[in-house]
Amino acid sequence: MTSADDRVVPAAARRRRRPTKTGVVLSEELIVQTALRLLREHGADALTVRRLGLALGADPSALYRYFRDTDDLLLAIADELIGRTLRDWRATGVWRADLRDLGLRIHAGALAHPQAAVLSSYRVTGRVHEIEAVETIIGVLRGAGFPDPDAVRIYHAFVDQALAFAALDAASVALPRAAREAEAGVWRAMYARLPADSHPNIAATAHHLVRDMGRSAYPSALDLLLSAAAARLAEAEADPGASGGGSRSPGPSH
Amino acid sequence: MTSADDRVVPAAARRRRRPTKTGVVLSEELIVQTALRLLREHGADALTVRRLGLALGADPSALYRYFRDTDDLLLAIADELIGRTLRDWRATGVWRADLRDLGLRIHAGALAHPQAAVLSSYRVTGRVHEIEAVETIIGVLRGAGFPDPDAVRIYHAFVDQALAFAALDAASVALPRAAREAEAGVWRAMYARLPADSHPNIAATAHHLVRDMGRSAYPSALDLLLSAAAARLAEAEADPGASGGGSRSPGPSH
DNA sequence: ACCTGAACACCGTTCAAGT
């Protein structure tokens, strides 16, 4: 009962495709690529079944042969983004550097397609690229020597933090122009001008706030998480029994 | 040029309100409360100007006198959620416990209104409740002894982590029933059944994954962040010059 | 087997007209 199994027609079973009126031969891949292009070029509001049909040169309703509904299309987009992000990544064997690189790539990949990321970062796709990513990240942690329960806990915190910040920062990049400018202005126009007697802590740090809040906090948050994980690993290695078992094991599989 | 300044009619200047056909007297507060109720009772799709008008007993177009557009209404909802979350919070003076409590409250507050949170957690409102929250959190950090640049950096990582996880977890709670069940099923039906020869790391940790992935990773991620911050503070206190200035200062202001 | 086109039940927002 996975999402992949629910697709209207399994890709392999599909044949005898007829070109549309404009001569295009539809496919899941073509639709996902076109959707990403629409999002990129015209923003999140442009991803409608009707405009996607227009961009493909097909009747909008034809898309329902490839995706159950817009949500199903979204999951396919999410998995394609994961795939692109990790396509050319290779482990170095230094776990902390590897996780840092993976986290920053996930974040940067989302910001490269903010409109798509904000719609899809949240979702568990159960599709091929996501599965490879899970296998890779857990492999890095187990290869580093984290006992299995710690490896899974840290995997979960790491990947959800990466996806959560990716969505957060993508959302701000994907905001309509007016809203985006209004938010940037709030820090300078409002926070930087609060009087010290009513808001002493904001007033004392206003120049730091204005400088900091325009940037993503993800690199900081990532480093804090990795620091704490490293400390945890040192503890686990000093006292191997404490964490409740789990075998040491193979390295990353990719 | 803040969002508050852009409101169609400043609340104070509004007078001589006429009841609607059904006898209701509209106000910004009533509209926000009704919007939260709609979201809570009927999900994110229910928040449309038309249904909100219906629920209020007013013509949908009347709402445009109170909010510039739906985005402006969303910012008001976001600020109301922040206000509710912190309404009865008090500092204990133990910075780490205070921040942990604040983080968990922000997260729990979002999950109590998942449909509202997923729409609004991202946004900088510049409104009154948000400003109080910023002042409070920075106050906790400065009161703990973090130098100003560290206080701001950790404030930013802390609050964005809380909001990002709040939105991530709210999104999964707010998912339409079918999609939500499909995602839960993916871990049991797909990840737990991958063969060890193709996916050794997932296979070795599958039982941990199934147990862990159904819960939020936020408490773990928060503790990792606070651990690392505590370590940073210990360093700063051992070597006060290293971090580049910033005075020690007052406690939390609330 | 797959694509089309009409139809249905909705949207957000604007603006002239009412009171």
Next chain:
DNA sequence: ACCTGAACACCGTTCAAGT
């Protein structure tokens, strides 16, 4: 000053009919 109602330009999705 504020609310109403019609209008405009859109949506996602379904389904009978075509090829």
